[in-house]
Amino acid sequence: MQVRFQILRQNRNEAPRPQTYTLEVDRSDTILTCLDRIKWEMDGSLGYRKNCRNTICGSCSMRINGRSTLACKENVGSELDRLPIDxxxxxxxxxxxNMPVIKDLVVDMASFWDNLEAVEPYVSSRSRAIPEREFLQTPEEREKLDRAGNCILCGACYSECNAREVNPDFVGPHALAKAQRMVADSRDGGTEERLEQYNQGTSGVWGCTRCYYCNSVCPMEVAPMDRISQVKGEILARNDRSVSRPIRHRKVLVDLVKSGGWIDERQFGVQVVANYFRDIEGLLSLAPLGLRMLTRGKFPLGFEASEGASEVRSLIDAVRELELGMGKQENREV
Structure with a gap:
């Protein structure tokens, strides 16, 4: 069957231009195989990365039909099935x-690697004496590292990260997935320092917008968003709401939903931004919004709980009890 491959080509600091190639292919051919044929048979100037051809190295990441994935993993048939029938x-x-183009499908991944290095993605033994033997782990301890350990650093999640697109300080889902692996690693001696680092501003876990796109494009099912949530959970368990605005945001939101089924926005602003009237600067920052709402008759004078608030409350309590039970079980295993 004949298939058109429309490839976005460009050189560094130049505007992209689409170029189309038509190939006779089989549905089972991988996209990487088709790119190889284009380069070898039609246009030797085409630039792209590849290595293992076997979904291991992560080198051939690119956007195919609008999503970041591995060219060696996706085939012609599955891509055509995504298109409308006609x-x-x-x-x-x-x-x-989220990365500048060097040539055609080759991007400069310097920021990707720099942000990975920023979370120190290697086991730290600074806080303990290093014995003349290996750090041993039980199978249960090792199992906690499986999901994050499957990451091949292909860059697909980083490429599609909405938070990274609007916030250049955010380290990215790949880095925080590796960060979670370090937090969960029983051999690591720097857990508290790591959590303090990952808790800082919007460069760490609180910069994530929870769009879940990193989960959907990850070719290895690492689920970076879930790993980020686990790090948040560790931070929340160790800190009260007075520590920072992100922590207050999470805890106050849950408490208000538990209380009324949905959020009383009047209390939310005062408790989170103004820190229960302790943060004068934060309180003053709310004043312009409050005045605009008052003058336009949009400031609610009362609050009415939603229908099913008691059911919402029981669900939250059930989740908290489940998490508490899981935590106790983990402590017994350790």
């Missing part, structure tokens, strides 16, 4: 996002 058999290929 659409022409066309597969679009573009470089990954």
């Amino acid at each position: 659409a022409e058999p066309t597969i679009t290929i573009a470089p990954m996002g």
Whole structure:
């Protein structure tokens, strides 16, 4: 069957331009195989990365039909099945996002690697004496590292990260997935220092917008969003709401939903931004919004709990009891 491959091509600091190639292919051919044929048979100037061809190295990440994935993993048939039934058999290929293009499908991943290094993704033994033997782990301890350990650093999650796109300080889902692995590693001696680091501003876990897109594009099912949530859970368990605004935001939100089924926004602003009237600067920052709401008749004078508030309350209590039981079980295993 004949398939059109529309490839977005460009050189550094130049505007991208689409270029189309038509190939006779089988549905089982991988996108990487098709790119190889284009380069070898039609246009030797086409630039892209590859290595293992076997979904291990992560080198051939690119955007295929609008999403970041591995060219060696996806095949022609599955990509065509994503198109509308009456659409022409066309597969679009573009470089990954959130990174500048060097040439064609090759991007500069310097920020990707720098942000990974920022979370210190290696086991720390600074706080303990290093014995003349290996650090041993039980199978249960090792099992906690499986999901994050599957990451091949392909960059797909980083490419599609909405938080990274609007916040250049955010280290990215790949880095925080590796960070969670370090927090969960029984051999690591720097857990408290790590959690303090990952709790800082919007560069760490609180910079995540929870869009879940990193989970959907990850080719290894690492689920970076879930790993970030686990780090948040560790931070929340160790700190009260007075420590920082992100922690207050999470805890106050849950408490208000538990109380009324939905959020009383009057209390939410005062408790989170103004820190229960302790943060004068934060309180003053709310004043312009409050005045605009009052003058336009949009400031609620009362609060009415939602229907089913008691059911919401029981669900939250059930989740907390479940988490408490899981924590006790983990402590017994250790």
